[in-house]
Amino acid sequence: MRELEVLIQLGVPAALLLLAYFTGSFVERRHYASIRLRETRVRKFPLLAFREVPAGWEVTESALMTGTVVVSLDHFKRFLANLRNLVGGRVTAYESLLDRARREAMLRLQESAFERGYRAIVNLRLETYQITGGGDAPGTGVEVLAYGTALKLARRPGADA
C-alpha cells in the first residue's frame, strides 16, 4: 500500500521528533529549575575571572579546582540545528544547551570548592568541547569544563561572616 508507506515514512520521523521535543524540554525545564535553585545557594561564593587575588584578601591555601559537565543533544535540537544549517542564522536550539552546560559546570566548580573548605575562586576559565560520535557520526553533546584557582581565606573585606 503506497499511502501506508508514505504515512510511515512521514509519521515515524515526525513522532520521534515530537517525542524528542517533549522529553528534551522536560529535561531542560528540570535542569534549569535545579540550576536556578543552586545558583541562589552559591551566590555569596565569589567566582572571579581576575588573574590576581583581589587586594586585601588574605590567602592561606590555594588549589586548582575543576567542574565539568557533559550535556546531551536531543534528536529535536539536532534536527532544528540541521535545518538552521541549510539557511544560516542563530542556532537558538543550541543556546539553551550551552547555557545550561556553562552554568552547571560553574556550579559544580563552586560546590566542590566549597565542600573542600575553599571560600573563593579566582582566574576562572571555561572550555567547551564537542562530544562527537566518532568519524562522521553526528555530535552527541557538549562538554563544558570550568576551572580556576580555589582559595582558602583568612580574611576578605566586605564578607558577611
Place this chain on the structure above:
Amino acid sequence: MQWSPRAPRDDVNVSRTHPLSEAATLFGGIALVLVAVVALAWAVVEVAVRWMPYDLEARLFSGLRPAWTVADSGAEDAALTAERRAALQTLLDRLVARWPERPFALEVGIVAGDEPNAVALPGGAVLVTEGLLAQSGSENEIAFVLAHEIGHFRNRDHLRGLGRAALVGLVLTAVGIGDATAAAFSQPFVVLAGRGFDRTQESDADRFALGLVAAEYGHAAGAAEFFRRLPDAEAGVAIRVAGWVSTHPVSADRIAALDAAAREAGIATQGPVTPLPAPLARE
C-alpha cells in the same frame, strides 16, 4: 576591593524564540524553497526533453541496452526464456512498424517479478515482468501494454522520468547532507509532487497505445481486459487515495478513460481476440 553578590541573569544568553515556532518557520521556509527548486527542475527537464535529438538519446544510452535486455529468470530454462523473448520481440516489432516516425529500434526484455509491470528505458529497451506475462489472457492484452510503453518513447516520458529522478536526487542529496530526518521528510513531498504529471503521461501513453493496437488488429478488444483483472488485487480501503498516490491511474478510472478515448477516436472495443503466441501461453 569589595565583592558584592548578585543574582545571576539568565535571560541574555538564550533566545526567547519558542523551539516549536522556530521549527515551523524553518520547516515551512525550507519546504517552500524545495517546492520551488523542484518546479524549476521540472521546467528544465521539460525543455531539455523537447530539445534532445533522438540520435543523441540513442547514442547516450546505447550502452545500457545489452545489459537491460538480457533475460534473467533463474537460468535453468534459459532456452525457454529466449524463446519467449523472441515471441515478445516479434509482437513489439509489429507494433513499432505501425509508428512511422519511430526514431530507433526497440528491444524487449523479460525480468523476474510477480507484480504485473512494464517499463520503458532510455535508449529503446522495454522490460516486462514475468508476472505481467503470467496474468495476460491474450496477445491483445500484451500488445496493449507494449504499445503503452512505445507511447512513452513517443512522448519521451522515459527521458523525463530519468531527468527528474536525477535532478530531484541532487536536491535530496543537498538536503540529506544536513540530516537524515530532513531527507526522510522531503522525499515523500517530492515524489507526491511528481504524481500528477506522471498520471497525465500514463493517460497520454494509453491513448497512443489505443491507436497502435487499433492499427494492428483493427479494434482495441482486450486492451482494457488486463486492467479489468486487476481491481481484485487493488480492492482496498483507500482506493481513492491510492488513485492519487500511485503513478498509474487506478484500474477502474483507467478502464473508463480507455473506453471513452476509444469511443472518441471511433475505435471498436469489441472484436476477435488473438490467442497468446505459443511460447507465452500458459501450460
